[in-house]
Amino acid sequence: MATVNEKLQSSSIGHAVDLQHLSNAEVRKVMALLNRADEDLRGRLLAAVERMGPNRFTVTYMNTVLESVRELNKQVYDQAGEVLKASVDELAPYEIGYQQALFAATLPAQVLIAVPLARIDLAQVQKIASSRPFQGKLLGEWMDDLEVGRAARIRDAIRTGMVNGQTTDQIVRDIMGIKSEGYADGLLNRSRNDIDAMVRTAISHTAQGARDAFYQANSDLIAGVGWHSTLDGHTSGPCRIRDGKQYTNDTHQPVGHDIPWLAGPGRIHWRCRSTSTPIIKAWEELGLSKEDMPPGTRASMDGQVPDSTTYGEWIKGQSAKRQDEVLGPARGKLMREGGLSLDKFYNDQGKTLTLDQLRERDAASFAKAGL
Known part of the structure; x- marks a missing residue:
């Protein structure tokens, strides 16, 4: 029979997989905004480059002509920022609710009576994404930087093309890429990669922040947290070395090793897929007696840290429906x-x-x- 900590670890892995699917959906949502603006952007670029012409090109004139392009670029990124902020604002309380339901379903009734789950201030947790920086900046700052960066790439590509004597079509094609290739060959594909990384990191940053808040509010139950990062065979080096390591619940100090927590799982680098798993105290640590719990329940509350399970091992143990x-x-x-x-x-x-x-x-x- 699986212990409580083994059940929580398995559920945490499955939940991390579901959050990856959520990240995929959020990326598609934001990319759809960019895609819908592509034809308008192409038209504005063609008109701007045509107006300049090789004989009228100056940096000052180019900046004037590109005003409509910059306006569209800002409008699209403002919309993307609003979509992403709404998503992460919903995610934080959802994550708290998930953890609350998971603990309620996994911990024995005797434990929950003796140590009830703490209530979390959802309004405070909801501010995690917008008020706490990830990778050095707040969510709004990242959106502003991405918008400015894309505008600069467009400007620099036009400068280079004009100086090198490229035609209008060549300049715009180099910037936009070819639709049949999914625009992967265009200069702006880098902007797509940047926003992909930012969206995924914002999702993991928000979810982990909510988990941290829930774990720390329930420190009477939780002895520590484990770092889980082995989702597949392509885990990053910083996450691989931390996989299975234990940290204190309150200050995230290393337990039995000296590898620092740093920003924590889900936030240690761009697109980080790591997650944390709670380690529940043994029944004796919770002040329960043998009379309070039947033998089987006591055995499930041994307080032991389970061996780290890889994503490959986890998926093999799931039902066919869950695998599909x-x-x-x-x-x-x-x-x-x-x-x-x-x-x-x-x-x-x-x-x-x-x-x-x-x-x-x-x-x-x-x-x-x-x-």
Whole structure:
């Protein structure tokens, strides 16, 4: 029978996976705003570059002509910032509610009677994303910087193109990229990568901040927190070395090692996918007696830190339905019936391979799974 701490660790891994899916959805939402503005941006760029012409080009004139481009760029990033702020404002109280429900469902009734769960000030937690910096800046500051950076890239590309004698179409194509290529070949693709990283980091920063608040409010129950980062075979070095390490709940001091917590899981670097897992005190530490709890319940409340479980180990132990929810039906079947291990779903940069790429790599597994 799994202990309370083992159950909490398994649930924390599953929840981290769900938060990654949430991050994917939020990135798609913000990218959709950029995509909808692309045609308008292309038209304004074409008009601006045409107005300048090779014989009228000066930096001062260019800045005047590009005013409409800058206005559109600011408008799009303002909209993206509003969408993301609304999402993280909703996420913080959701995360508190999730932790509250998880603890209520996992901890024995005798424990919850003796040490009731603390109430959290949701209004205060809701301010985590907007009032606490991540990667050195607040959410609003990051949005402003990304907007200014993209405007500067557009300006510099036009300067370079005009000086090098490029045509209007060449300049705009270099900036925007080609639609059929998903604009991946354009200069502005870097802006897309930047906002992708910022959105994902904002989500993990907010969720971890809410967890920290919940854990610290319930310090009577929680002995410490564990760092969990082994989500797949492509975990970053700083997270890999911290995986499974234990820290104090209040000040996050290392326990049994000397590797610092720094900003904490989910915030230690861009796109960090690490999470924390609570370590519940043993029943004796909670002041409970043998008479308070039956033997099986006492055994589940041993206070031991479970061995760190990798994402690959976790997903194998889930139901077929849950595997399909996380991986998709085809990949779930490939793992169960085709014999593919989780690491086979990624390339050497940690990017998820498409089903066509997987089929090209290992047609035999598809045949074995009947796909």
